[in-house]
Amino acid sequence: MSRTVIAGIDSSTQSTKVLRVDAETGEILSKTSAPHPDGTSVNPERWWEALASQGDLDDVAALSVSAQQHGMVALDASGTPVHDALLWNDTRSAPQAKALREALGAESWAREIGIVPVPSFTVTKLAWLAENHPELADRVDQVMLPHDWLTWRLAGRPETATTDRSDASGTGYYSVPEGRYRDDILRLAFGRSPRLPRVLAPAEAAGRTSSGALIAAGCGDNAGAALGLGLVPGEVVISIGTSGTVFAPSAARIQDPSGAVAGFADATGHNLPLLATINAARTLSASSRMLNVDLDELDALASAGAPDAGGLTLIPYLDGERTPDLPHATGTMTGLTRANLTPENMARASVLGLLCTLSDALERLRAQGVSAKRIVLIGGGSMSRSVRRAAAEIFDTEVVVPPSAEYVALGAARQAAWALSGATEPPTWTRSTEQTYEPTGASWAAEVRGRFTAARIATYGI
Ligand SMILES: Nc1ncnc2c1ncn2[C@@H]1O[C@H](COP(=O)(O)OP(=O)(O)O)[C@@H](O)[C@H]1O
Numbered sequence: 401m402s403r404t405v406i407a408g409i410d411s412s413t414q415s416t417k418v419l420r421v422d423a424e425t426g427e428i429l430s431k432t433s434a435p436h437p438d439g440t441s442v443n444p445e446r447w448w449e450a451l452a453s454q455g456d457l458d459d460v461a462a463l464s465v466s467a468q469q470h471g472m473v474a475l476d477a478s479g480t481p482v483h484d485a486l487l488w489n490d491t492r493s494a495p496q497a498k499a500l501r502e503a504l505g506a507e508s509w510a511r512e513i514g515i516v517p518v519p520s521f522t523v524t525k526l527a528w529l530a531e532n533h534p535e536l537a538d539r540v541d542q543v544m545l546p547h548d549w550l551t552w553r554l555a556g557r558p559e560t561a562t563t564d565r566s567d568a569s570g571t572g573y574y575s576v577p578e579g580r581y582r583d584d585i586l587r588l589a590f591g592r593s594p595r596l597p598r599v600l601a602p603a604e605a606a607g608r609t610s611s612g613a614l615i616a617a618g619c620g621d622n623a624g625a626a627l628g629l630g631l632v633p634g635e636v637v638i639s640i641g642t643s644g645t646v647f648a649p650s651a652a653r654i655q656d657p658s659g660a661v662a663g664f665a666d667a668t669g670h671n672l673p674l675l676a677t678i679n680a681a682r683t684l685s686a687s688s689r690m691l692n693v694d695l696d697e698l699d700a701l702a703s704a705g706a707p708d709a710g711g712l713t714l715i716p717y718l719d720g721e722r723t724p725d726l727p728h729a730t731g732t733m734t735g736l737t738r739a740n741l742t743p744e745n746m747a748r749a750s751v752l753g754l755l756c757t758l759s760d761a762l763e764r765l766r767a768q769g770v771s772a773k774r775i776v777l778i779g780g781g782s783m784s785r786s787v788r789r790a791a792a793e794i795f796d797t798e799v800v801v802p803p804s805a806e807y808v809a810l811g812a813a814r815q816a817a818w819a820l821s822g823a824t825e826p827p828t829w830t831r832s833t834e835q836t837y838e839p840t841g842a843s844w845a846a847e848v849r850g851r852f853t854a855a856r857i858a859t860y861g862i
């Protein structure tokens with residue numbers, strides 16, 4: 401019997417990945433990828449070129465796009481971007497985020513919207529555009545997110561674009577508890593009411609491609625990963641990609657006035673409380689560049705370093721940071737001595753600093769009542785053996801590492817199979833066997849966490 405082939409697309413910060421998948425079993429049949437330009441703002445056409453460079457999609461019965469969240473794609477009446485898309489890791493809208501927090505109050509944002517403005521979120525970027533380029537803001541006809549814009553292009557630029565609840569929940573002008581856009585919030589930020597994409601139901605189709613393939617609603621990339629992993633209660637995902645994210649599906653909605661935990665929606669009609677960091681896998685690539693080694697050599701150095709890096713502590717807020725909300729922060733290295741200043745300890749300190757930022761985020765998620773009995777570690781940074789081995793100790797929690805795969809794109813494929821099937825639930829695809837790392841309660845891990853916390857408080861006051 402012939403297979404039904406579907407495609408899952410992950411348009412993330414650094415690249416576009418395309419998986420072809422068996423709709424019935426979830427078996428990955430092929431994977432391709434193409435890079436995006438570096439930077440925190442980009443012309444969306446680069447995403448389209450990265451997708452198109454991987455060939456047409458005429459062979460698939462259905463497809464779905466999962467993409468980096470929050471990017472501001474502001475189009476004029478001709479459908480042309482009035483400005484490069486500001487991405488989730490662009491921090492220029494920090495002043496606007498502060499003003500929006502103060503205008504409504506953090507408690508109200510958390511209660512009424514589900515998230516508290518930080519520079520990552522779309523609403524702050526629109527406020528930046530209105531304040532700094534009013535002549536461009538006046539030309540804005542409609543505002544989309546990265547996954548919306550790619551879906552819109554694949555569907556042939558329909559009059560009304562579409563999105564889904566998971567990605568809408570990251571804009572700041574969509575109310576998760578009410579399930580609707582808040583035009584008053586949009587006008588508070590942007591002073592205008594541009595057209596917004598229609599929010600589709602989880603398994604609702606967005607349209608069809610020129611070759612007739614069904615296009616599913618799509619979703620934010622972390623909701624895609626959750627869908628791709630088929631999580632069970634008590635499992636928390638920690639993804640070490642361009643962003644570091646810590647999240648778990650939740651029946652209960654999380655309200656965190658501190659803004660650290662975003663009360664996002666997931667792609668199945670429930671909730672996805674999430675914390676994100678700006679400095680994740682790029683902490684490792686920056687360290688490899690500094691040491692003039694490649695990532696495998698960095699891994700070997702880090703494995704050869706002292707378990708606690710000899711007391712070296714790196715706080716890797718290299719591009720500012722989102723969790724904690726320190727958009728203008730820079731990194732800090734403490735504990736340097738003539739004895740411990742070695743390439744091995746520097747490499748080790750970059751691994752430990754990365755993991756400590758994620759450990760901080762994990763404890764904040766737990767403080768909101770989210771159960772975290774097992775960590776599912778994914779993302780490019782999880783390919784590092786030294787990261788994997790240290791993670792269970794630093795998190796003091798069991799860590800499982802599924803086989804290397806593009807789980808965001810796999811989740812998009814699962815959503816496409818769901819939309820194609822017309823079923824009430826997504827298809828059941830089994831997660832492959834995993835590697836498991838158990839914490840041993842190593843004393844060095846508690847010392848590393850303690851040093852990191854002390855240095856963070858001493859340097860940044862929080
Ligand atoms: N073996 C490895 N060790 C450390 N980092 C890695 C390794 N392989 C890939 N990476 C990093 O993972 C990142 C890409 O991961 P990915 O999850 O695809 O990110 P994103 O989805 O945000 O684009 C890159 O920054 C890359 O340097």
Ligand SMILES: O=C(CO)[C@@H](O)[C@H](O)COP(=O)(O)O
Pocket residue numbers: 412413414467468469470488520570621622641642643644645674676
């Ligand atoms: O901002 C967030 C989540 O709130 C990030 O997770 C972005 O969605 C970018 O994702 P990656 O490119 O790292 O996959």
